[in-house]
Amino acid sequence: MLLPFWWLVGVLFVACLCVGMTLPTVPLFVAGTLGLGNAWAGLAVGIAFLATILSRGFAGTLTDRQGAKVAAVRGLFCYMAGALVCLAAGLPGLGAIAAYAVLLIGRLLIGVGESLVAVGTITWCIGLVGPARSGQVLAWIGAAIYGALAVGGPLGIALYDRLGLAGAMAVAMALPALALLAVLPLQALPVMAAAQRPSIWRVVGRIAPQGAIVCLQGIGFAAIGAFFALHFRAQGWAHAGLGLTAFGAGFVLVRLLFGGLPDRIGGLPVAAASLAVETLGQALLWSAATPNAALAGAFMTGLGCSMVFPAMGRDVVHRVAPPLRGTAMGAFSAFQDLAYGLTGPLAGLLADRTGYRGVFLVGTVAAVLGLAIALGLWIATRRPAATPQ
Incomplete structure (x- = not known):
């Protein structure tokens, strides 16, 4: 089972x-090429996470009833369709408003793809290795996701600077196509039947404290993803694309070194220590007067954010029956998506009034x-x- 997992x-x-x-x-395309404001740039980033939030319940139910492979494959198709639509937004001949509207449609499709791919893959991997190692499974899956963000950030900006949005999105469309070719030959896991399926809101109620922690943790990453590059360019600093790389390096490093820690000592102590480090990283970003200090803050934020999701996700897996894991992980992931979806537009409004530093102050407080x-x-x-008397 380990080979299919890896x-x-x-x-x-x-x-x-x-x-x-x-x-x-x-955000570079919206605020730069289209000439729209930071709030519109933040909305273009955040709307994908809104789509992810709204589709988490569907993704979880689909995974539980039709299987994790079905969900993952459909998600990869959504990725390809979303990148194709974003490519169309970057073609010449469209006005700013029309291009922005097309871009939003592409971002919505990518958000739905993210929901299906993440829930399907998480449930598939836990089914392969067993719930006793769920914390480690979530750690490695997160390392893959955020490692891709670390590599994809500077790659996307490099392609954008040379080929424009259309060229960058053409490459982005080819990558999930390759992933689809690789996943199709894998054997699907059998679907487990549940005697009675509670409503998703009952599931949400069982995992709400863990979800709230993940939501507040996610605001720091969302601030970096949406506004780090814009902050660097506003300051006249080079290497704007390295923010996600620094974040991802810290994130993956902790996952590699301490991925099994929640399974050994429990989720809450790991989450508490991680959030303390994230607080320091966001505070450093807020106060940074040099690009190196800002990159160090992004790195520390990655260190801190790394283990919160697997630590709390491990507790979530153990709070529900096996046939409901897809639904539970979908609901749990939606809390993080909520942070990603709201941070972009709301922090964009704040950035228009106070500058980009205020965005990272919000991340510190969260x-x-x-x-x-x-x-x-x-x-x-x-x-x-308490013992009975």
């Missing part, structure tokens, strides 16, 4: 390069709130149960 991790890395390439190029929730839950679980 094959899926590699496939996910290639597919998610499509997402990584669009994150920094979309990480502190997440840390407070994690510590509160951890302390509550360590209290000895």
Whole structure:
């Protein structure tokens, strides 16, 4: 079972390069080429995550009822269609408003693809190796996703500077096509039947504390993804595309070194320590006066964000029955998508009024709130149960 697992991790890395390439190029295209404001650039980034949020329930139900492979394959098709539509937005002849509208449609398709690919792959991999190693599974899957973001960010900007949006999106469309060819020969897992399926809202209620922690953690990454490159160019600093690379390097490093830690010591202590590091990283980004300091802040944010999702995801997996894992992971992931979806447009409005530094101050405050929730839950679980008199 380990060979198919590692094959899926590699496939996910290639597919998610499509997402990584669009994150920094979309705001540059909207704010630069189209001449629209930061709020519109943030909306173009965030709307993909909105689509992901709205489709998580569908992705989870599809995975539980028709199988993880079906969900993953459909997601890869959505990736390709979304990149193709974004390519059309970059072709000459369209006015700014028309190009922006076309771009939003492409971003929506990519968001749906992200939902299907992530939920399908996570459920598939946990089914291959077993729930006892769910924390490690989530760690490696996240390493593949954020490693792809780290590589895709500078790759997307390099292609954008040389070939424009259309050229960058042509490459982005080819990558999930390669991933699709690699995943089709793999054997699907059998679908597990559930005697009774609760509503998704009941599932959400069971995992809401873990979801809130992941949501608050995600604001720091969303701020880097949407506004790091714009912040660097506004300051006149070089290497704007290295923000996601620095974040991804820290993120993947921690996953490689400590990926099995939640399975050994529990999710809450790992999440608490991680959020403390993310707080320091976002604070450094907010106060950075040099590009090196800002890159160090992005790196520290990656270190801190790395283990929060697998730490809380491990707890989520153990709180639901096996036939409901797809639904639970879909609902859990939606909390993180909520952070990604709202941070872009709301932080864009803030950036228009206060500059880009204020965006990272919001990320700092969010990480502190997440840390407070994690510590509160951890302390509550360590209290000895009252003995009857």
